[in-house]
Amino acid sequence: MAMPLGDIRIIELGHVIAGPLAAALLSDFGAEVIKIEAPGRGDMMRELGPKAQDGVGVWWKTLARNKRILALDWKSDPGREVLEKLVESADVLVENFRPGVLERAGIGPEVLHQWNPDLVILRVSGYGQDGPMRKTPAFGRAAEAMSGLAHLTGYADGSPMHPGFPAADSTTGLMGALGIMIALFARERGTVRGQIVDLAVFEALLRLIDYHIPALTGAGVSPMRNGLRQPMDFAPGGTFRTKDGVWVTVSAGGAETARRLLRAVGGASFAEDPRFATMEGISAHMSEIFDRLNEFVTAREFSEVEAEFARHDAVAAPVLSAENIVAHPQIAHRGDIVSVEGDATKVVGPVPRLSDTPGSVRWLGRRPGADTAAIVKELGYDKATIERLAEAGLIAIGPAGEEMA
Template sequence: MVGPLENLRIVELGHVIAGPLAASLLSDFGAKVVKVETPGRPDMMRDLGPVAIDGVGVWWKTLARNKQILGLDWKSEEGLKVLRKLVECSDVLVENFRPGVLERAGIGPEVLHGWNPDLVILRVSGYGQDGPMRDTPAFGRAAEAMSGLAHLTGFADGSPMHPGFPAADSTTGLMGALGLMIALYARERGVVRGQVVDLAVFEALLRLIDYHVPAATGAGIAPIRNGLRQPMDFAPGGMFRTRDGIWVTVSAGSAETARRLLRAVGGDSLADDPRFASLHSMSKHMTEVFDTLNAYITARDFSEVQVEFERHDAVAAPVLSVEQIIDHPQICHRGDIASVEGDPTHVVGPVPHFSITPGVLRWLGRPRGADTASVLEALGYDDVQIADLARTGCIETALEEERT
């Protein structure tokens, strides 16, 4: 089946997570991504984290999925010529270097748009391409701190906390993919030709948290971390452990669902208490609500809690481990865990689900230089020229990688 983005061509100069994830998300739906790695200095995601039984880093397998791998020293004279040919026939260039790296290499946006006026350039950096912190080095955790996420996570009397995954980098990848599609749509409509999408790593989280800024400026309420409860405790909920040791999360998003929740744990007398007539009035008594939920759930096994909550159409969702996620019937039914033939490593499949043009996992991350020859051939290079480039160290091919 033809992917909806089959004709989209992306050059990826990115590394680690944020930029590569943006390209990876689009590759799931057919975009042809050429990932450029400098010979001798491969993307660190090849080695970071756990290694699969075949010796390949599992993070690399999924971040580089569906991508062609081109080993190219794009800063060299001959390498720059190859990069120009790539850019001239591409729609998108993704980079996540520090601001100024492309300019110092002589290929800032003005040069790239001179090569291809229709090129959309995604520039991911710690704090953006301008401003007083433009040149300040940053990692994902610094972005989580700047966005407010770390301040909102943890216990009230404890330290701020980071989540258990690279939230800033991952959400930046997601926002970067959205930014690219918006820019491409604007180009397709004839509004503009090529343009730059400038995305700071802290900005995606800042936008997705969404409520803390209007709460502070509009209502004069500064959300704070609140342990197992919501930062502002505006609705019943929290994290609780059942008698048989299963952690469950409980939540309600409206006055009606909140009263169903209260009826499940305290009967009609609690649910119909005038203090709980609205979420606004309920918020003034959230400690009592939390304590009631905690007393009810901790005194019962999960199966009993689940039955009672379902009877009242309330939500008590178990916290799943990765082992439970892999075997979960709903997740399996949706096809959200995917693999490729011959590789025991499973990854999360393409999301979202399309009714006619679904995403496809074609292959997992490939070896260094795996596609160098085929990419160069598509650009018009013959075997002799490719061999000459390999001898000078300008490119890295799969055979060279195997010998090393």
């Protein structure tokens, strides 16, 4: 069955996480992604983090999955000619350099749109392509700080904290993929031709947190970090450790679900206390509720907590480690952890799940220059020219046998 994005070609000049993840998410659903790396100097994600048994970085394996790898010096005149040919046949170009890098290389959006007026260009940068901070260098943690995420995470009397994954870069990748699809849809409808998607790394988190700005500007409430509880303490919940050492997270989103939660830990009399008749009342007495939750959970083994919560149609979910995730029956049933033939490394499969045109992981991140010869040949270069470009160091060809037809 044809994949839904099978006729989309993406040129990836991105590096590290934000831009490459946007392309990877679309590659899962069939987009042809050609990732360009400098000859002899690949993306730093090849070396960052632990290595698999075959010596390839596990982070690289999943960020570069389904991508064809082209080693090309696109800043040289011959390399620029190759890039122009690629752009002419592409639908999307992804880049996440600092603002001005493409322009100084002579391939800013104006030039790219001369080559291909229908090209969608995703430009990811720390603070956006314009404004007083456009040239300020940024990393994911700086973006997490600017978005408000770090301020909302941690204990009230402690320092702001960052989450256990690159939240800013990852959410930017997700938002970048969304931006690409919106721009392609507008192009398909004939509203515009190619356009620029300008995405600052802090903006995706700023949008996804969603509530902190209207809370301040609409209600005069400034959300603050609150340890194991929610920043504004508007619903009962928290993270607690059972008697047998299992961490569980407990939550309720509305008055009725909150009362079911209170009934599970304190009985009917506690749940029907007039003070808890509304969410405002529950919020006003959250410290007492949190203490009751903590007392209930810590005095019991997880199986007992789980059973009691289930009896009252409330939720106490175990906090899963990576080991728990790969062994979890529901995750296995959904097919969320996948592998490819010939590689022992498993990765998280395509999300979301489509009923008729599902995504797939066809291969994991490949070695430097793995597809260079095949790609350049497809552009019309003969064998002698390819060898001449390789000898000049303008392209790099991967190990024999790795080129994909």
